[in-house]
Amino acid sequence: MNPTVVSGYPVDxxxxxxxxxxxxxxxxxxxxxxxxxxxxxxxNDEVLELQRIAKRDEKAFERLYLRYHPKLFRFVQGLLKNPxxxxxxxxxxxxxxxxxxxxxxxxxxxxxxxxGIAFRTAMKxxxxxxxxxxxxxxxxxxxxxxxxxxxxxPAVGTTxxxxxxxxxxxxxxxxxxxxxxxxLTALGWTTTEIGExxxxxxxxxxxxxxxxxxxxxxxxxxx
Numbered sequence: 396m397n398p399t400v401v402s403g404y405p406v407d408x409x410x411x412x413x414x415x416x417x418x419x420x421x422x423x424x425x426x427x428x429x430x431x432x433x434x435x436x437x438x439n440d441e442v443l444e445l446q447r448i449a450k451r452d453e454k455a456f457e458r459l460y461l462r463y464h465p466k467l468f469r470f471v472q473g474l475l476k477n478p479x480x481x482x483x484x485x486x487x488x489x490x491x492x493x494x495x496x497x498x499x500x501x502x503x504x505x506x507x508x509x510x511g512i513a514f515r516t517a518m519k520x521x522x523x524x525x526x527x528x529x530x531x532x533x534x535x536x537x538x539x540x541x542x543x544x545x546x547x548x549p550a551v552g553t554t555x556x557x558x559x560x561x562x563x564x565x566x567x568x569x570x571x572x573x574x575x576x577x578x579l580t581a582l583g584w585t586t587t588e589i590g591e592x593x594x595x596x597x598x599x600x601x602x603x604x605x606x607x608x609x610x611x612x613x614x615x616x617x618x
Contacts, residue, residue, distance in 0.1 A: 441505040449497035456493055463506075464489065466582075467513050473578035474517045474571060484520055488513040507591045510584075514575055514592055521571050565614040573607040576600055 447455035467485045579589045590597045
């Protein structure tokens with residue numbers, strides 16, 4: 396049976412539920428299978444690319460756009476639900492890079508700087524009252540996302556849909572700040588890098604991850 400997909404990441408819903416019991420390797424670690432995890436390295440010319448963008452080099456911006464748009468979309472998709480709002484946040488983030496490339500001070504990786512902009516933009520959208528939670532308890536997403544089931548057994552599809560719905564509902568109960576840490580962990584970022592992105596100490600990142608894990612475990616255990 397092929398894995399289903401949550402927030403853009405392949406995930407077996409039963410495995411996801413079981414993995415909530417394992418600390419930092421929670422449901423999101425299973426989600427990370429197949430997800431982008433190349434954060435330990437990045438093109439050496441990215442600082443030069445930003446310098447070119449600061450001089451309004453459209454080709455340089457096009458290259459950066461193509462490199463980062465899918466990564467940013469995956470991240471923001473984990474924080475917001477409405478497709479048009481997700482794209483709006485991603486577009487606003489990349490526009491901020493275009494207009495503010497000259498402000499990069501080379502005190503962090505280019506990737507963490509860009510993701511930090513995306514995080515702040517998404518949080519602003521949530522706090523401004525435009526929030527669209529990741530998964531509505533009564534959403535049809537669970538049924539749509541199970542379309543990779545190849546068993547041709549309606550009972551299997553129904554069970555998967557119900558399990559996936561439980562995972563979605565549990566994730567929906569986690570605060571945006573905690574969910575950001577969960578998503579970034581799933582995408583392969585280190586604790587230090589996540590702290591740079593969300594603007595808090597590493598210990599706070601660990602605390603948010605622990606709290607998210609605890610809440611997910613409690614919710615899923617009650618199902």
